[in-house]
Amino acid sequence: MTVKTVIKTSEYHDSVTLMLVAKELTKLPGVQDAAVVMGTDSNKAILDQSGLLTADAKKATPNDLVIAVKTDGDVDAALAEADALLAKKQSSDNGAEFRPKTVRGAVKGMNDANVAIISIAGRYAADEAWECLKRGLHVLLFSDNVSVEDEVALKKYAREHGLLLMGPGAGTAILNGVALAFANVIPAGPVGIVSAAGTGLQETSTLLGKKGVGITQGIGTGGRDLKKEIGGIMFLEGIKALQDDPDTKVILLVSKPPAPEMAKMVYDQVLKSKKPTVVCLLGGDPKSVVVAPQIYPVNTLEEAGLLAAKLAGAQIADPKTVIAKETAEIKEIAKTLKPKLKKTQKYLRGLFSGGTLCYESQAIWRDENELEVLSNAPLDKHYQIADSNKSEKHTTIDLGEEEFTVGRPHPMIDNDLRIRRLLLEAKDPEVAVIMFDVVIGYGAHPDPAAELGDAVRKARELVAKEGREIIFVSSVTGTEGDPQGLTRTTQTLKSAGVIVCNSNAAASRLTALMVTE
């Protein structure tokens, strides 16, 4: 077995291109593992875990491209192939059809453009966001690593000019029925959503969709918007827009719990309209909610989706009743699963691509099950895990966190990192249950269930050899209209032996039952 790396200084490719090249390399005969990544510290940590971090690779800077191959075949041939693939990716862009190189050029070619999606590296993103705002474009700023000063300045400008500046770190929006970035196919309907949590918007909108209820708009603000330093500029502008929108009959707000003064601003704005408003401050203190006839507080994304659906006229029972019935069913399932586990299997592991889903699970485990679950994205510092790459006891990891995504694709696009981690967790004899989310829709991987399902099969074979079983629990955030299809995705997971629940909340509850009495 040979491990060899090549460092290409100051060579830039987008992370998806790199992922595709790495994938091609692993298909070569003899290649055990391959990585094509920018030389960031987090990527180097990942290389290290996979035994790909050579002395050369250690020296790479974030501006350098690292190509690493582990093979018992011809290592130089594999590296040459990587070169050829990268060159091919470059030249495929050089077709006769002209592509503008700047926002200015793009807008000149399409002068009625009204929305920009920005997903370039964070340190350049603010400049491009300014270009877009100044040209009158609403902006979905997917990029992370944008400074607080830039975010505030951009959002103030956007507010003055009647524009949306969603983000930084905004992965989801649905505007006029169009899914932007990571979003699902949701019918048109009376619910308007503002969310400071990307997968919170996906989970609640798909729960509505599953009940046949549609939305007017889904506005993502980026997770930092409701922090004091930003002042909730876009969250408040989003609420105002929905309050003024005649098509929006019910408003649904989703966020992690903001600071009290931020919460007050939100409630003050909500009280300016009579429209029923479901407020989901995930993991927050229910007692802090302002009581008013139009305010409907909820604790979970699931409850938020169900309640908004009911307020919008869906013929369903009271959300609390629906959830109680579902929980009873889960307990029955748990009874059949529990005997498969050994006494020594005590711990749960969560592997998430959606940050808000990871957060919702933690809130449920803490509030309903009194479990102490460590995380790289904890509810509070008390549950901070020491090393994101090393689980201990109950651990849940948000693989969409910045530490994992600098210079590599998001886990909703690329399952590779999650698969590696899943196999790693399965090897731990103390692990009873592994829960993971599957987010489908536009922007997401074309068939995540197939890849994750294969990984589950592989993990199950692995532990079977050691005389154990592990329970795999999941839920699918998506709708039938999504390109991957809700039913198809669910079936693929089930056929791999995954227990698939109707919501992330339900999956969290089942997961908890595997490690509690």
Add this chain to the structure above:
Amino acid sequence: MSPKINDLFGKPIKVVNVGLASMAQPMRDQNIPVVDVEWQPPKEGIIRLHVTKSGVDIDAANAEVCKRIKAARPVLVGMGKAIDVIPGYHDHLILHAGPPITWERMCGPQKAAVMGALVYEGLAKDETEAEKLAASGKIEFAPCHHYHTVGPMAGIVSPSMPVFIIENKTYGNKAFCTQNEGLGKVLRFGGLGPEVYTRLKWMETVLYPTLNKALQSMPDGIDIKALIAQALHMGDDCHNRNRAATSLFLRAIGPALARTNKDNEVLAKVIEFIDKNDHFFLNLSMPAGKAALEPAEGVEGSTILTVMARNGTDFGIRMAGMPNTWFTAPAGMVQGLYFPGFSEADANPDIGDSTVTETAGYGGFAMAAAPAIVKFVGGVPSDATACTMEMYEITFDEHDGFSIPSLNFRGTPLGIDVRKVMETGILPKINTGISHKNPGVGGIGAGILRAPEKCFRDAFDAFRKIC
């Protein structure tokens, strides 16, 4: 009413995607129009410049520069000998194309053209003597650009050479350029020999007086801007294709030529000479650009180029905001098509002031208007369109006087912005003739190349210091 977020609701969504291509695909899958920007990170050390230390808004300064260039109205008002009409000219002054250069550093064809000019002037009896004289220090060399003049290829101007006088009627400034000799073995490509001198003498003693007499009878002169605008609609770019413009020029001056000339055989020879030289108009198109650009020089805080020129050794640029500073880099090699018997091994590096056309918003930047040009410089017609589209990315404005029919009459890319060149990494594309590297041979082909990055980087760095 001030704009509101709600204004977007209900409208068709149209998307600009900056970054991951995977963000654009879902738009296409939903049948939403999307433009996918081919984004590249800016080069190391390149930041966005908005305001100078003295408080000048750079965009406003650049807008002023482009406004002046667009407002220019270059008109051919007459002709004269260089020494008589170019301000500051003297009898030992030789002008050359490109940034300043000493005799020692001049490339082969430029040296040859200097020698040829000295023989033509009678200052040396042959080329050997001319070479000694040129090296003796008795001849002063200066860039054409320092004397309101432009010269194609070697760009050599000597005292008794006749020049066209172009007056910018809007601002009253004048620009100058010699008459075009044709292609092949000609002085401007470094061609030497009796036929070269004979032709130059004929141009001085027959062509020039005939044309000048005709022009004197035309009180309004000939509006060169109008001819360029028309020629762009007839397949010319007015740098490397001047076939339509040359014909238009003959039409414009024809009646006056007939009326003011008594000898039909002379008239026929003059018309024949112009007709046989598709590039005759180049020496009008170039000074028209120079006349349009000069009033923009000195606009404080502008990053727009007012000069882009090569001498076969160096490539040089000047910005409107720093009008007296040349930023130079070694001239590049041209990729192109060669006349039979010649190859890239024979080629001299990029040379000539003809890039004044690109600087003024036509020439190679208007290649989309001139698809047939690829037969001369190589490539396929779609390359011509792609070239223009790309140049929009580094220009500040679009010309309101020059348009491109195939792009829905969109204005040509105008005003090369040093900031945009560095931000995008897109270097100006130039189409040009190619000289043989050895003195005396002449033109051997034509082709395309990019301006060198270094001079733009240096200009950017110098400008950054005042920001």
